[in-house]
Amino acid sequence: MADYDVIVIGAGPGGYVAAIRAAQLGLKTACVEKWIDADSKPVYGGVCLNVGCIPSKALLDSSHKYHEASHAFDFHGIKVGKVEIDVPAMIDRKQKVVKQLTGGIAGLFRSNKVEGISGTGKLLKDRKVEVTDKDGKKQTLSADNIILAAGSVPIEIPPTPLDGDTIVDSTGALEFQAVPKRLGVIGAGVIGLELGSVWSRLGSEVVVLEAMDTFLPMIDQQIAKEAMKILTKQGLDIRLGAKVTGSELKKGKAKGVKVTFEDKDGKKEESFDKMIVCVGRKPQTEGLLSDDCGVKRDQRGFIEVDDHCGTGVPGVYAIGDIVRGPMLAHKASEEGVMVAENIAGHKASMNYGLIPSVIYTHPEIAAVGKTEEQLKADGVEYNVGVFPFAASGRALAANDADGMVKMLADARTDRVLGCHIIGPSAADLAQTVVVAMEFSTSAEDIGMTVFSHPALCEAVHEAALAVNGHAIHIANRKKK
Amino acid sequence: MTIEIKAPTLPESVPDGTIATWYKKPGESVSRDELLVDIETDKVVLEVVAPADGVLQEIKKGEGDTIVSSEVLAVFEEGAISKEPVKSEAAAAAAAAVPAEDDEDKSDEAVLMSPAARKLVEENRLDPEQITSTGKDGRITKEDVINHMKAPAVKPQPAVAAAPPPAAPKPAPAPIIAPAGPRAEERVPMTRLRAKVAERLLQATQTTAMLTTFNEVDMSAVMELRNKYKDAFEKQHDGTRLGFMSFFVRASVEALKRFPAVNASIDGNDIIYHGYQDVGVAVSSDRGLVVPVLRDADAMSLADIEKSIRDYGLKARDGKLSIEEMTGGTFTISNGGVFGSLLSTPILNPPQTAILGMHKIQERPMAVNGEVKVLPMMYLALSYDHRMIDGKEAVQFLVTIKDLLEDPARIFLEV
Numbered sequence: 075m076a077d078y079d080v081i082v083i084g085a086g087p088g089g090y091v092a093a094i095r096a097a098q099l100g101l102k103t104a105c106v107e108k109w110i111d112a113d114s115k116p117v118y119g120g121v122c123l124n125v126g127c128i129p130s131k132a133l134l135d136s137s138h139k140y141h142e143a144s145h146a147f148d149f150h151g152i153k154v155g156k157v158e159i160d161v162p163a164m165i166d167r168k169q170k171v172v173k174q175l176t177g178g179i180a181g182l183f184r185s186n187k188v189e190g191i192s193g194t195g196k197l198l199k200d201r202k203v204e205v206t207d208k209d210g211k212k213q214t215l216s217a218d219n220i221i222l223a224a225g226s227v228p229i230e231i232p233p234t235p236l237d238g239d240t241i242v243d244s245t246g247a248l249e250f251q252a253v254p255k256r257l258g259v260i261g262a263g264v265i266g267l268e269l270g271s272v273w274s275r276l277g278s279e280v281v282v283l284e285a286m287d288t289f290l291p292m293i294d295q296q297i298a299k300e301a302m303k304i305l306t307k308q309g310l311d312i313r314l315g316a317k318v319t320g321s322e323l324k325k326g327k328a329k330g331v332k333v334t335f336e337d338k339d340g341k342k343e344e345s346f347d348k349m350i351v352c353v354g355r356k357p358q359t360e361g362l363l364s365d366d367c368g369v370k371r372d373q374r375g376f377i378e379v380d381d382h383c384g385t386g387v388p389g390v391y392a393i394g395d396i397v398r399g400p401m402l403a404h405k406a407s408e409e410g411v412m413v414a415e416n417i418a419g420h421k422a423s424m425n426y427g428l429i430p431s432v433i434y435t436h437p438e439i440a441a442v443g444k445t446e447e448q449l450k451a452d453g454v455e456y457n458v459g460v461f462p463f464a465a466s467g468r469a470l471a472a473n474d475a476d477g478m479v480k481m482l483a484d485a486r487t488d489r490v491l492g493c494h495i496i497g498p499s500a501a502d503l504a505q506t507v508v509v510a511m512e513f514s515t516s517a518e519d520i521g522m523t524v525f526s527h528p529a530l531c532e533a534v535h536e537a538a539l540a541v542n543g544h545a546i547h548i549a550n551r552k553k554k
Numbered sequence: 555m556t557i558e559i560k561a562p563t564l565p566e567s568v569p570d571g572t573i574a575t576w577y578k579k580p581g582e583s584v585s586r587d588e589l590l591v592d593i594e595t596d597k598v599v600l601e602v603v604a605p606a607d608g609v610l611q612e613i614k615k616g617e618g619d620t621i622v623s624s625e626v627l628a629v630f631e632e633g634a635i636s637k638e639p640v641k642s643e644a645a646a647a648a649a650a651a652v653p654a655e656d657d658e659d660k661s662d663e664a665v666l667m668s669p670a671a672r673k674l675v676e677e678n679r680l681d682p683e684q685i686t687s688t689g690k691d692g693r694i695t696k697e698d699v700i701n702h703m704k705a706p707a708v709k710p711q712p713a714v715a716a717a718p719p720p721a722a723p724k725p726a727p728a729p730i731i732a733p734a735g736p737r738a739e740e741r742v743p744m745t746r747l748r749a750k751v752a753e754r755l756l757q758a759t760q761t762t763a764m765l766t767t768f769n770e771v772d773m774s775a776v777m778e779l780r781n782k783y784k785d786a787f788e789k790q791h792d793g794t795r796l797g798f799m800s801f802f803v804r805a806s807v808e809a810l811k812r813f814p815a816v817n818a819s820i821d822g823n824d825i826i827y828h829g830y831q832d833v834g835v836a837v838s839s840d841r842g843l844v845v846p847v848l849r850d851a852d853a854m855s856l857a858d859i860e861k862s863i864r865d866y867g868l869k870a871r872d873g874k875l876s877i878e879e880m881t882g883g884t885f886t887i888s889n890g891g892v893f894g895s896l897l898s899t900p901i902l903n904p905p906q907t908a909i910l911g912m913h914k915i916q917e918r919p920m921a922v923n924g925e926v927k928v929l930p931m932m933y934l935a936l937s938y939d940h941r942m943i944d945g946k947e948a949v950q951f952l953v954t955i956k957d958l959l960e961d962p963a964r965i966f967l968e969v
Binding site: 484486487488489512513514515516518519521522523 | 668688689693695696697700701
């Protein structure tokens with residue numbers, strides 16, 4: 075008789091959701107988490123809650139308000155004196171939000187009767203898990219099912235070794251106690267742009283060094299171009315094709331780092347007070363798998379799984395950032411639910427084709443489905459509908475009218491294949507389209523749905539009408 | 555057994571609540587756990603669900619009434635079957651392939667459709683039951699409708715004879731039940747096929763200068779021939795029976811050779827004279843009237859013709875006629891006589907320029923050489939496109955057919 079029906083290793087958005095769902099379905103569930111706080115209490119929520127999604131959004135909101143107050147209130151006729159930012163207070167507030175949420179998960183574990191086990195989990199063979207606590211004490215637990223949800227860690231690159239103070243990763247970037255005068259960001263991906271935005275709004279001179287020649291290659295390029303324009307206008311100095319070759323820490327009074335890099339014009343260098351290295355994340359499988367556990371990894375270190383997150387080893391599943399697919403919290407969570415339900419005997423599946431993704435800059439960027447580039451590459455004939463927020467009454471009233479909604483639909487069947495938004499509340503706007511796409515919506519269906527006025531979501535409605543050439547609030551492009 | 559539906563025990567801080575919405579009416583049947591009523595309190599809306607399958611008998615507290623903790627809200631009868639009258643029309647309509655009764659209700663219940671899909675279905679008068687659905691829970695998406703319309707359903711060159719409603723080889727719709735009740739009306743959208751046929755018929759009458767010329771033929775010679783040789787014919791030709799159609803086809807082919815204009819088609823401003831005769835023969839089956847074509851009828855013997863017509867008849871009945879078998883044709887023969895028609899004006903089958911209508915053989919007293927004789931007579935009708943065929947030609951064509959039939963040896967001798 076196994077100790078548990080389910081043991082989940084990792085209490086991040088993948089693990090804790092899987093554990094809660096499993097417990098809801100009546101399975102005896104334990105969740106192993108190695109993270110502890112200064113008081114040796116277990117910390118749930120993983121990277122997402124503690125040093126990722128949540129804290130970054132808290133800082134993005136704080137810095138956005140500061141920026142509005144300093145630069146945009148005037149436009150409304152609001153007169154404020156000199157606006158100041160108390161960075162430690164801002165960081166403190168962020169910490170409070172995080173604490174509330176991680177405490178919330180502990181509460182959910184209790185109410186759902188998930189047993190939280192503090193320690194590092196390691197998968198052994200024959201459905202056993204070895205848990206090593208903070209003092210090194212080991213125990214072996216057995217379970218009918220084991221879900222690996224150990225998450226990911228930031229990738230480090232040799233030219234810029236982290237020192238935790240001047241050269242930091244995303245975690246460090248959420249803890250600065252003062253606004254760096256000059257901030258270097260390596261990697262113009264989602265994390266780099268978000269963190270760069272935070273400190274840029276607060277007054278940093280931010281230079282983003284991106285090794286690739288394309289900006290945000292995975293998103294629709296029309297949106298990417300617009301994003302580049304807007305972010306550059308906001309003050310981010312984004313350098314594409316810039317490969318970092320080395321760094322030199324400077325100690326003493328002029329503390330900082332000198333970075334050398336190469337672009338198409340040759341060798342360059344820049345100096346920064348602080349530098350954030352955010353070039354991507356890799357699956358965290360060190361110490362997770364015993365040599366004989368039977369679970370396979372691919373050449374990039376991701377655990378190999380099938381469409382239902384089964385590893386091939388009976389009773390062993392893996393979800394979230396340690397397996398293939400977009401490294402997104404909501405993807406991990408849904409995989410967790412799918413696995414828990416399948417363990418309980420349901421027939422659960424996931425629609426990997428309709429996972430939305432968001433970049434929380436301002437304006438926000440959100441996308442679901444195929445980009446125009448992907449459709450071209452697949453040889454699919456499509457129609458496009460674009461509606462700029464500049465034509466949205468609500469956006470203008472809010473003085474927040476940068477960006478557009480772009481909708482792509484199959485030319486023959488009108489089925490919506492993708493929706494890409496840059497603008498206010500992009501994530502929430504795009505989500506309505508995600509739901510509709512789950513029901514195989516056509517652009518016309520969205521066009522026939524009544525949308526509230528005056529609301530930002532009308533832009534989605536108009537973009538859908540524009541797909542078929544009859545938007546009301548903009549001139550329609552003649553269809554080819 | 556009777557159950558009292560009570561308000562839930564309200565929390566200490568909440569003195570009372572208000573009935574917000576009743577979701578079920580007295581007499582309505584309810585399943586277990588189905589939502590009965592919402593109760594609004596200061597803090598929250600509470601839901602009360604049905605404790606078992608049964609019927610809501612009596613509502614004691616209506617919408618807007620104030621209620622206190624555990625108060626009786628309604629009386630519920632467990633297990634009772636609703637006494638709602640089952641609409642017999644709805645039952646009958648449900649059986650028909652064509653949505654009858656209030657077709658909006660039926661489509662809502664039976665077939666889920668996205669808004670755009672519904673619009674397309676209505677605009678094109680489609681039958682949602684025929685559309686393959688790929689959406690969630692069997693929803694028909696716009697894509698499904700578009701794909702359905704693209705795929706060529708087996709649509710023959712719609713039969714344009716006057717008589718029965720031309721239906722394609724399609725599962726025959728269940729007999730339309732006339733709406734019941736005094737002055738009742740039923741609005742039924744046209745099936746796609748009917749709409750298409752209607753379109754073609756309209757086109758035929760509107761784009762051609764269609765006239766009909768009549769004549770009559772004494773069928774006694776043909777009937778004599780038939781009676782004399784029908785057994786031998788059947789024996790000789792593997793059981794193929796000798797009917798009238800073969801005579802008519804052969805006579806027509808002869809006449810068509812002599813009057814090429816009747817065998818021609820109009821294509822824009824051009825006239826196409828066909829060097830062959832493909833005669834369409836209207837065939838009746840219980841699925842409706844279809845017009846398969848006898849290709850190169852000139853080269854066919856009477857037996858060939860009878861056999862082909864019989865085969866086509868069987869195929870039509872089984873819905874197995876292919877589109878190739880029903881397209882083309884330079885001339886059509888339609889027989890309304892099998893249904894009892896004495897005389898009619900058949901409608902042209904574009905792009906053909908003429909159509910021969912056969913009718914019922916009826917014994918009539920005829921004047922023959924000054925004497926009254928009772929003869930088996932058939933009226934013949936030739937509808938023709940006057941843009942193409944002169945009156946004289948049409949009349950003479952029909953007279954030729956009459957002459958050939960009244961003296962079948964002339965067919966054989968080609969005189």
